[in-house]
Amino acid sequence: MKKRLGDYVLAFLIILILNFILPRLMPGDPITAIYGDALVEMSPELEAHLLERYGLERSLPEQFYLYLLHFFQGDLGYSFYFHAPVSHVLAGALPWTLLLAGVALACSALLGIVWGAEAGSRRGSLFDRASLITALFLNGIPGFLVGILLLLFLGFYAGWFPLSGAASVHLDYTGWAWVQDILSHLFLPALTLTLVQLPRNFLLMRSSLLGVMEKPYVTTARCKGIKERLVRYRHALKGALPPVVTRLGMSVGLLFTGVLFVEVVFAYPGMGHLFFLALQYHDYPVVHGCLLVITVCVLMFNLLADLISIKLDPRLKEDAR
């Protein structure tokens, strides 16, 4: 466990450093990148003012030191593009991503586990073979393609769901209507993300269950005369779950990749969308902030997954991963 924590801290530090170095390797300064096409001429006073405020004229080590200092004070900087503290910008986007990712994770995990268990326990049957093939094929379709197709068919042609955004802004919804509105905007992105994650979870669960089925304690349980159904679900499943949960935790990084694509395709105003926008506009502080927050989320999900799987199988406590 301690080792895991150490890994997480290290990963975080690496991202921190990477975050800082990369954008600064590019030639050209962000001022030109953002204001370069402005309709109005940038006066020298304004430019000096901006340079000073963003500290771009200081030396690189000085900037890095400032960067670390601010970070540990909770100050993630000021966004060039959004004209607001980065933490505000992130705070606006994070809840949507958590909603989307959380819903998709829960749905795909639940469905995947159930599906995988059913298929795994009926190995070789038509259901199993069909499920396997479906999962393998579905797994190969990239998330952004799924998203675009769903957007086209269910959103545009059928008109059942809105085409973008997280909520209708021009209409004053309160209470139940507001919840409904949010959910209707959430549906397509969440469905896409769930479909993307589902096959992987299915395959995980299935192979884990298959592995467990051969274990001695399962055979023992069978020999003891316990009903097959009970053997499957109570004994085998319990054994099969922990590695799946751990792997689920590990695949959170991939979940966020999926979130990025889905948010871009549906213009869903979460962290992924923000990250992409900030990249385009060279808004370094927001890019840093996004990547840091996403990494923290990934690490925390990992930690959570580890804790859950330890609960499920106390033997893992000492497992040297």
Add this chain to the structure above:
Amino acid sequence: MLCKRALFLAFSVLSFFVIVACAPDNPERASSPDGGGNDAVNTYIIGDEQGDWGYPSPFTAYPRGPGYIRMSYLFDNLVWKDADGFVGALAEEWEFDKEELSYTFTLREGVKWHDGTSFSADDVVFTYRYLQEQPFPWQDLDMIDQVEKLDSHRVKIYLEEPYAPFLNNLAGVVPILPEHIWEEVNNPDEFNEPEAVIGTGPFILEEYRRDQGSYRYQANQDYYLGEPKVERLMMVKVSDPQMALQQGEVNYVRVAPEATSALEEEGFQVLEGRHDWCLKLMTNHREAPFDEQDFRQALAYALDLDELVERALRGHGLPGSPGLISPDSRWHCDELPDYSYDPGRAQEKLKELGYTLEDGTVRDQHGEVLSLEVLVRADYAREGEIVGEQLQQLGLEVNVRSAESSVVDQRVREWDFDLVVSGHGGVGGDPDGTRRFMTGEASPHNNARLDHQELREEFTRQTRALDQEEREEAVCRIQHIHAEELPAYPLHHPTWYYGHDGEVDWFFTRDGLGSGIPMPLNYLAFIE
């Protein structure tokens, strides 16, 4: 049973979604009386692909067209414009005194700020003084000598030098700020309080959501020119403009050229915009071989702009005007040199310069193949390729390279390039604004930076020319010089289209909104 329970849970979650999401209550229709719940409000919705253009105070709105527009709905200037020319806003009348170089504005009476306070000359005096002290992103107020309050409703502005576009670029652009709010504010670009958006304009800000990229405005019922036609105005972000318009999610949005025929068939109106944007081929005229005017002209003759418009814009645009100023601007000079596609002429010019054509490749005096690099940003990759192809047909060896925008900007700034394809707006408005694209050191990544004595003199002349005819003459001369020297060769002016449902009668402002924004979103369309 764990499995059964899990299955049940999963199904209930799914069905919950389905029920909720397919609920009959999905009224995304804009401006319909039954807008979901508690409002029967007349709403107009403007769609925008970016969405967020900053908090709409004069200092925090993003320094681009859409940012200015959102601010202009809240704040009035001294004068404004409609399709034909200047109309009074906060000033009812104005007079210009040639000897004193002063403008006397008679202000409107009985105007109130959104918070109820009365507007007076003090606010105008304060605004102009304040904006000279604080960095104001829209305009440079250096040419103002002083602002004098004559009485409670008359203000006099003295200029240091004659400035012909004063009304267009200053009086018609500078928003008047309420003194009682801004006099305490020392960091206006961090002033995000609700007071920051209190103006005298036709709309009042109700809500701004940065994360959603949305603005909600309420009509100012006491507006002095008349109450706006809509009770509520919204500007929202859309990811697919055409779909949003077709689905009724918005009333107005800028649309892609390919969508226009389908939209018109469905009963929408499509406005064809004036051309304000220009894509041009910038040359490094400080180094050989581009330092020869004849060489630059040869390149121009080698390029088939009609084909470029056909392929890159699918016909939705105009070939570039060699004088840079947009062909449908009222300042466009009609008799400019013609560089219509003429490869023979191009070859001739090259020969005159001493180049030879051997088995299809152009060689210089030393027999070396002439090799050029065309640098482009990823956005202009298509055009770059077409230009490269056409130049290759002339016999030049061309290498088209795409790079990240800041890399391109940097290289242009340092004169480390051969040819660059880049573009900018601002060629359809007041010609004073085109100076920074032709000469001087400002905006280097878009600026041809031509060092030409007569050009500079003509620019100065047109800035100071208070007589319209004299100004037109100077502007024409400027275009001629640019067209002859060709430090940058304008390639095309794309056409922009705006689709809407006909509820509001949009029009194009003369010389562009404010100092030259080419969009039809003039708030006067909502009045009377």
Add this chain to the structure above:
Amino acid sequence: MHVNYWDEIKKDNLGRTGLLLITVLAVVALGAPLLAPYNPWEYVAPSLSPPSWGHPLGTNDVGQDIFSELLYGTRTTLLVSVTAAFFSTLISLVLGVVAGLRRGLPERLVLRLVDVMLVIPVFLVALLVAAYFQPGMTTLIVLFSLLLWPPGTRIIWNRVLSLKHQAHFTAARQFGAGTAYLVGRHLVPELYPLLAVNFIQVVRRAVFMEAGLAFLGVFDPAAKSWGLMLHYAREFIFTDAWQWWLLPPGLAVSLTIIAFALVGYSLEAALDPRMRRQTYADH
């Protein structure tokens, strides 16, 4: 006991399908200049024309033949992913063997690095780096090789640990065999199946990442890539063009990934008794 994995795959239906698809792709990639009716960089017809006899998939927004673009796109995809997979597998092999053989500090370092990198969201980092350097194929190959080696390394390390205790290995060592010999003759041949699986999985990931980056617009605009086609096609989604411009490259990417997934799965199944614990199913 050496199982003939090749036969195993060919026997399995899924594996066969996968191999067939990969063969088709390879043929298309190699034969693109011959198979494509037009040069995909040339403007051959009016823009956005629907499919016709001359242009089975119509033309894109600048008048290039989409079918030809599709064929040439195969080259980009396969070139980038196969090369990246090769180098990535090589790195995995080297690091895995080093960690397995030299216990102690090198092992700890490598494993720590692997664990750390497994936690980092790889695609986001790739996006960050790629966006700033506006890459072409070479940059992507380097980037992918540097980012995709961790999962395989751990598995190889694990295998090396157990191989070390096998009779032929210890015997050779007793007889004084040098490290190079041990690695070359006793380790690597045993590792081939693992390396093959790793290779396939990395190809799968690389194809996805390349398509994803290009879809987001982070790619050399002059190259012919399926992801890039999707990127441009997406702008015209409100017209009917998506049927012939968006779907084909999307299907192409999907089929490529599926093909490799099928072969990979089938290979893993053949290795099943040995590889029960750690699979690639989670990547």
